[in-house]
Amino acid sequence: MKKSLVFAMAMALGVSATAFAANPFSDLPAGHWAYGAVAKLAAAGVVDGYPDGTFKGDKTMTRYEMAQIVAKALAKGAIGADDKLVSEFADELDNLGVRVAKLEKNADAVKITGNIRTHYKHTTGDFGKTSESKTRSRLFFTGEVNDNWHYVGMLENNQTWNNDGKNDSGDNDTSFQRAYLTGNIGVVNMTAGRYQGTYSEGNVYDTRVDAVNANTKFGATYLGATWGKMANLDTFSSNYKKSKAGEFTQAVLGTDIGNLNLEANYIHAKDINTKWMTGTDNIWTAAANYKAGDWKIGAMYLHGDADDKVDVSDGKKQKFAEPDNDGWVATLAYKGATASKPGSWGLFGKYYDQGGATYIAHTMNGNYDAFGPDGFKGWMVGGNLTVAKNMVAQVEYYDLKSKGDFNGYKDGDHNKTLWSQLVVTF
Incomplete structure (x- = not known):
């Protein structure tokens, strides 16, 4: 799973690619097309980098890593419980202790x-x-x-x-x-x-x-x-x-x-x-x-x-x-x-x-x-x-x-x- 999915999620959330925020990652140049989106997600606490200060946007992600991002997005209110990402990563979110069952109940009113x-x-x-x-x-x-x-x-x-x-x-x-x-x-x-x-x-x-x-x-x-x-x-x-x-x-x-x-x-x-x-x-x-x-x-x-x-x-x-x-x-x-x-x-x-x-x-x-x-x-x-x-x-x-x-x-x-x-x- 490519980090580009995170960029797509950022766009789906309505986060502008030109939004201004401080760059927290050393390997993400200011001219990169996803600079604004990733910086905004990082500022909101939805995505984290690696201990060496890099983002490694070309690295393949595991489902567990993606579920962590979805969990943070839920907690921050960046996405709703009816989002398809919540359904896709329901098992992983459950393992992370996220109350998916309750969220799905609320989503399916x-x-x-x-x-x-x-x-x-x-x-x-x-x-x-x-x-x-x-x-x-x-x-x-x-x-x-x-x-x-x-x-x-x-x-x-x-x-x-x-x-x-x-x-x-x-x-x-x-x-x-x-x-x-x-x-x-x-x-x-x-x-x-x-x-x-x-x-x-x-x-x-x-x-x-x-x-x-x-x-x-x-x-x-x-x-x-x-x-x-x-x-x-x-x-x-x-x-x-x-x-x-x-x-x-x-x-x-x-x-x-x-x-x-x-x-x-x-x-x-x-x-x-x-x-x-x-x-x-x-x-x-x-x-x-x-x-x-x-x-x-x-x-x-x-x-x-x-x-x-x-x-x-x-x-x-x-x-x-x-x-x-x-x-x-x-x-x-x-x-x-x-x-x-x-x-x-x-x-x-x-x-x-x-x-x-x-x-x-x-x-x-x-x-x-x-x-x-x-x-x-x-x-x-x-x-x-x-x-x-x-x-x-x-x-x-x-x-x-x-x-x-x-x-x-x-x-x-x-x-x-x-x-x-x-x-x-x-």
Whole structure:
């Protein structure tokens, strides 16, 4: 590394080559093109000469020597923490005791990350055959408010192609879908705004909420509560209007006992209007998950208490159906793909038996809402693989059935779904 890099740095700092300063080096003549810049840097304490009073501008520098100059420039305020030199010599600066991590934190007051997911979904069964392809792009903006609080926003674009003859050329939409603050007040961690709300492992609800959440830990035990409004449900009501839900409250209590996690959840949701349920629903869940090496096994019991029957009128006369209130889910998983580790992989499977009152917006990629208020039962299997760093492929297969006879649906009607996706993060 030539000393000319130091001259270039001096120019980048805005130090004039004609700036007047006393010459501290015997081998740097006053007529040299870099005389003023080097003299100014020396006067500021950014560069030092050799013990014999020379600068030796043609001598090759080591990375360590250059890092010393960068460290001094930082200390003097000659360059900022966001300068590329700080990133380039981060390891050497760390060895010199310079708080690079803190400097980088301050430099990156706003970070932009994102992911792109492309998926293909194919569904067959007693209700017909459909397929869908979609590419979803997300950009996350994280801004530092102070040491305790951050702002997070998310911009999402979706491009969808269906085989229904209506949008074979592809539908496109872009929207600002998340905006929230996250931080802590003492030992209480808080999130407020529009964010992703996932409750009871997604078996009850997994989509956006406009809410305030507070949670804290007491050793191995944790307690949390949420109040707000459910937003942007992804299913449709029986009258083909967008599903919606009103105010909701949620509470969770959990604890870890060695490799065993125990958790209880409660959700009280008002003004629900999904495909098979309207009114208010109270849902309780109790779950246990145990890890043994690379294996994870889990079980969950769910109970719903919907106060309204579902209007299933056929246009001739008004008919009502009572949603089924009980359900359970079993989970088994082995390992799992990690985006930062190419070649890592995992396998997983679930069995569902859920009544219509035990879910509002399920996390699964199967067509769980194709059945009536009695709910659904069935299984899924899947696997994932990190094909390259930050590139994870996943495949899932669902075989779901109706739990009851209702309005043309038969007990045991099938709905099979193949889901495949590739997620690239950056």
